[in-house]
Amino acid sequence: MLDIQGVCKAYGSGQARVEALANVDLSVGDGELLAILGSSGSGKTTLLNMMGGMDRPDSGRVLYEGRDIHAEGDRSMTRYRREVVGFVFQSFNLIGELTALENVRLTADKARPRSAEQALELVGLQDKCDSYPSQLSGGQQQRVSIARALAKRSRLLLCDEPTGALDYETGRQTLSILEGVARELGKTVVIVTHTQEVGRMADRTVWMRNGRITRTESNPSPLSARDISW
Ligand SMILES: Nc1ncnc2c1ncn2[C@@H]1O[C@H](COP(=O)(O)OP(=O)(O)OP(=O)(O)O)[C@@H](O)[C@H]1O
Numbered sequence: 001m002l003d004i005q006g007v008c009k010a011y012g013s014g015q016a017r018v019e020a021l022a023n024v025d026l027s028v029g030d031g032e033l034l035a036i037l038g039s040s041g042s043g044k045t046t047l048l049n050m051m052g053g054m055d056r057p058d059s060g061r062v063l064y065e066g067r068d069i070h071a072e073g074d075r076s077m078t079r080y081r082r083e084v085v086g087f088v089f090q091s092f093n094l095i096g097e098l099t100a101l102e103n104v105r106l107t108a109d110k111a112r113p114r115s116a117e118q119a120l121e122l123v124g125l126q127d128k129c130d131s132y133p134s135q136l137s138g139g140q141q142q143r144v145s146i147a148r149a150l151a152k153r154s155r156l157l158l159c160d161e162p163t164g165a166l167d168y169e170t171g172r173q174t175l176s177i178l179e180g181v182a183r184e185l186g187k188t189v190v191i192v193t194h195t196q197e198v199g200r201m202a203d204r205t206v207w208m209r210n211g212r213i214t215r216t217e218s219n220p221s222p223l224s225a226r227d228i229s230w
């Protein structure tokens, strides 16, 4: 589905130059649940931004279904971002002045009536449609942000430390929802995390260090999110 080939990205120049990604190759399969681990500053968010068309590589290519997402300029990148990718952030990124339902409707597929309501049902928040983010717990806010990604029918969910701001139990529930998104809805889910145990529910784990993928491990029998602990 997604093919990252020889991607390099550097920030700054001279003494301040940082090689955030150094010749990264990575293929992500359709419906795969992929975990990305690595210490702070190792390039995980930069890689996720490349996958999501949020940033442009200095060199190398990002292919979606065999097509270079940058080749046709900003418009093809914007279309890719809008139609294919859903982002889930550590900080939820909801709009405080809008209700849960309105937040999800912002990105929802206009061609499908009720797609926002259905997405909130999928994450078990049908009762919270009219609540504002400030009236929801952290875990509920994260579920709204997952619903937002689902309502726009993204095939690819890119999650940057989705449990980073949540307590243990709520974090596990969020992982369970993401697992269902991959296993039951068949979406491709990439989870950047500092929790090594997340790898046990993933199909594959990649480790990053200094802008490089240093190790990849496939997991032939992933556990359910309910069965992992840390
Ligand atoms: N916009 C930017 N300008 C300058 N340097 C940047 C920028 N974005 C990232 N970097 C640098 O690139 C490197 C990789 O950053 P990145 O955010 O990808 O790391 P990360 O693995 O996501 O870390 P964390 O776990 O702390 O989120 C870091 O050294 C960072 O300082």
Ligand SMILES: [Mg+2]
Residues within 6 Å of the ligand: 044, 045, 046, 160
């Ligand atoms: Mg990061």
